[in-house]
Amino acid sequence: xxxxxxxxxxxxxxxxxxxxxxxxxxxxxxxxxxxxxxxxxxxxxxxxxxxxxxxxxxxxxxxxxxxxxxxxxxxxxxxxxxxxxxxxxxxxxxxxxxxxxxxxxxxxxxxxxxxxxxxxxxxxxxxxxxxxxxxxxxxxxxxxxxxxxxxxxxxxxxxxxxxxxxxxxxxxxxxxxxxxxxxxxxxxxxxxxxxxxxxxxxxxxxxxxxxxxxxxxxxxxxxxxxxxxxxxxxxxxxxxxxxxxxxxxxxxxxxxxxxxxxxxxxxxxxxxxxxxxxxxxxxxxxxxxxxxxxxxxxxxxxxxxxxxxxxxxx
Amino acid sequence: xxxxxxxxxxxxxxxxxxxxxxxxxxxxxxxxxxxxxxxxxxxxxxxxxxxxxxxxxxxxxxxxxxxxxxxxxxxxxxxxxxxxxxxxxxxxxxxxxxxxxxxxxxxxxxxxxxxxxxxxxxxxxxxxxxxxxxxxxxxxxxxxxxxxxxxxxxxxxxxxxxxxxxxxxxxxxxxxxxxxxxxxxxxxxxxxxxxxxxxxxxxxxxxxxxxxxxxxxxxxxxxxxxxxxxxxxxxxxxxxxxxxxxxxxxxxxxxxxxxxxxxxxxxxxxxxxxxxxxxxxx
Numbered sequence: 059x060x061x062x063x064x065x066x067x068x069x070x071x072x073x074x075x076x077x078x079x080x081x082x083x084x085x086x087x088x089x090x091x092x093x094x095x096x097x098x099x100x101x102x103x104x105x106x107x108x109x110x111x112x113x114x115x116x117x118x119x120x121x122x123x124x125x126x127x128x129x130x131x132x133x134x135x136x137x138x139x140x141x142x143x144x145x146x147x148x149x150x151x152x153x154x155x156x157x158x159x160x161x162x163x164x165x166x167x168x169x170x171x172x173x174x175x176x177x178x179x180x181x182x183x184x185x186x187x188x189x190x191x192x193x194x195x196x197x198x199x200x201x202x203x204x205x206x207x208x209x210x211x212x213x214x215x216x217x218x219x220x221x222x223x224x225x226x227x228x229x230x231x232x233x234x235x236x237x238x239x240x241x242x243x244x245x246x247x248x249x250x251x252x253x254x255x256x257x258x259x260x261x262x263x264x265x266x267x268x269x270x271x272x273x274x275x276x277x278x279x280x281x282x283x284x285x286x287x288x289x290x291x292x293x294x295x296x297x298x299x300x301x302x303x304x305x306x307x308x309x310x311x312x313x314x315x316x317x318x319x320x321x322x323x324x325x326x327x328x329x330x331x332x333x334x335x336x337x338x339x340x341x342x343x344x345x346x347x348x349x350x351x352x353x354x355x356x357x358x359x360x361x362x363x364x365x366x367x368x369x370x371x372x
Numbered sequence: 373x374x375x376x377x378x379x380x381x382x383x384x385x386x387x388x389x390x391x392x393x394x395x396x397x398x399x400x401x402x403x404x405x406x407x408x409x410x411x412x413x414x415x416x417x418x419x420x421x422x423x424x425x426x427x428x429x430x431x432x433x434x435x436x437x438x439x440x441x442x443x444x445x446x447x448x449x450x451x452x453x454x455x456x457x458x459x460x461x462x463x464x465x466x467x468x469x470x471x472x473x474x475x476x477x478x479x480x481x482x483x484x485x486x487x488x489x490x491x492x493x494x495x496x497x498x499x500x501x502x503x504x505x506x507x508x509x510x511x512x513x514x515x516x517x518x519x520x521x522x523x524x525x526x527x528x529x530x531x532x533x534x535x536x537x538x539x540x541x542x543x544x545x546x547x548x549x550x551x552x553x554x555x556x557x558x559x560x561x562x563x564x565x566x567x568x569x570x571x572x573x574x575x576x577x578x579x580x581x582x583x584x585x586x587x588x589x590x591x592x593x594x595x596x597x598x599x600x601x602x603x604x605x606x607x608x609x610x611x612x613x614x615x616x617x618x619x620x621x622x623x624x625x626x627x628x629x630x631x632x633x634x635x636x637x638x639x640x641x642x643x644x645x646x647x648x649x650x651x652x653x654x
Contacts, residue, residue: 063480075491075528078499082447082479084491084528089479092486121525123563125591131524134592135486142485176483179441179454180413223418248419309421 059169059195064090067108071118084119091116091132092139095172100140100283102133141283143171146181150217151188153209153262156292157202166198166206182221185214205295208258212313215250215304216262219311222248227365230358238334244370245328250304251321257296259313264292307364319344320357330370374617378514378547379579380468384434384620385646388639391625394632395425403636407434409622412470413441416457423464430465436580436620437461437470438549441483444503444517445476445490459511469514469579471549474500474537489522492529492536501543508546516547516579521557521586521595533558534569547579550616552608553595553624557586560593566608570615578616583609583642584624598627600638610645618646 071087072080091112094103106115116128123131147167148155155163170191176184189210192199199206224246233241245251301321303314316324319340326336341350361367375383387407390398397403408429415426429435441454462470475487490496508515519537531539541548550573552566559566583606585599601609601623613619623639 072528075493075526076495078447078495081491081496081499084526085447085476085479085488088488089482089484092484092488093482119526119528121527123561130591134523134594135488139484139486146485176485177481179451179478179483180416181485182417221417221420221422224420306420309424 060094060172064093064172065107066090069107071115087119088132088135092136093172093175094136095168096137096140100137102129102136137283140168140171143176143181143184144168144283146184147171147188150185151210151213152268153213153258153265154206156265156268157205157209157261157295158199162199166192169195169198182217185210185217189214205256205258208252208254208256209262209295211252211254212258212262212302212304215252216311218250219248219304219306222246224248224365225368228362228367228369230362233358233362238337239332241333242330242370243327243333243367245324246305246366246368248306249324249366251316251324251328252302252304253318253321254300254302255297257298257300259300259302259315261292261295263313268292303366305364305366319350319353323357324361324366327367374619376547376576376579378469378516378577379620380514382468382620384436384468385618386639386642387434387436387620387622388635389438389622389624389626390429390435391629393629394635397632399425399428401632402432403632405433405636407436407620409436409438409624410465412437412439412458412461415464416454416461426464435465435467436622437465437467438518438622439470439472440487441477441485442472442507443475443477444472444507445474445488445496445500446478446503447476447499448479448481450503450507455507455510462511462513467513469516469547470511471516471518471547471580473520474517474540475520487520489520489524489526490536491526492531492533494530494539497536497539498543501540501546504540504544504546508544514547514579515544516549517541517544518549518551518582519554519558520551521554521561521593523561523592523594525562532564532569532572534572538572538574541574541577546577548573548577549580549582550578550612550619551582551584552612553582553584553586553601553605556602556605556608557593557595560588567611570608570611575616578612578619581609581612581616581619581621582624583621583639596627597624601641606641606645609642610648613645613649618649621646 069087069090072083075081075084097103104112106112113129116132120128120132122128144167170188174187189207192206192210196203301316301318303316305312323336323340326339375381385406387409390408390410415422473487477484477486477488504515555566555569583601584597585601587594587596621642625635
């Protein structure tokens, strides 16, 4: 499961660093040494990409001193790298960890971060590809893959809801008099809509209550190995089709359950449909027993009050 | 000396790092603090609580930005998206200068989120200086580069760390954020005299000083920012003030963070050294 760049046997340490190209070469070698996973004993691997002893490879670029070998010194960076990113994922995914248990969560995290190292300058985006990875590697979460996907989607949605932009919102009065076929609205960037097949919202809410609720800030300190504490069990994740809007209000994150038709309507608006087209999509096949006119008024009043709707930028 | 082109001709005294566990205390009690240093990356977002907190702090305090991911030492070019977000934050905070580290941290868009040591060669110094110049031109604010703690040295290095730092800042015409704790940590890890380092950097370029705690293990020392400042670091700091003048000083405390008052009290211990310099001049 390791990507090819992490196992490239052609990597060579430059003898001198006298150009940008040789600097790049050295940085490629060192980054591969750092990004290769730790052993079960949380140490650096014994062999390099070309099957040479790792100690021999480390000696090609790291000086030893009177207390540490080249291997030892490089291993400090290898460990710090993994502790930092594993801690980052652990802090952002307490629900997924509760669902899978520590051992499987750690295995999933290591496999994910090996396949997809951070592609962003901020740790905030560390989980951006986790949902896709869980879907692509179901053996790591079986038989809970479907639930793991939903829980991971909920937890990534919180990251977005926390600090995505807020645009000026549209008030209810702004909508009056505009023909539905010509009215195009957008949704706040911080609003995430989810269709789930289990009650992942309740589950994540419970998991958050057991954690400290604070994601670590960026800093330049070295990290420790992720801590493992005994935790109270969380109630089972119930199978249930639910539609959830993850949003923020007064800078607090909320999970709001919405009706299926409301989810379809909002999704269509976000996709660029006019209000008329969005209504067609949302209410196709809807029960004729419901007073949809009254329901729509209630929804739009509510969404306008929450500030979810904004003008569509051309 | 303390007010210089590299810190925007300011004369800031002692500051502390703005950290989440202290937000409520600061906003409610409004303690008297010279200035706060923020980690830029924590506020390079598009909305939400981080920016609201920052705006509240900015209403009452002076703020200086300190970054952890510009990676001037990367072989790869500067990340333009990162710089654009950083510039937006600079406009928001009006930081008189900003700092980041003399290190590398990513290759081909894969990020280590660490401050990795540089090979100290002339070609690398030229390349790094050029990138600092590019960043400074784009950001339109003075930049100070910070020496990092390191746990490894390269065979390929051709000069000492302080010679490399000097070469970079002279070529980039930028400032230094002199971290005396990092000098001390690296001196123990690499067996050099920290005073050789301190005495051989261009003092007129020092725009800011960092102090912090660290952790000693059996065979090496880690820069953990989870302890008070130890006596040898205070002693180095005192000498730094004698050499550089009463320079803006910031205490870093990032892990096992105690109460605001404890952190503040630790930072204020620097005052006697700043004042002793003023007394010596009088």
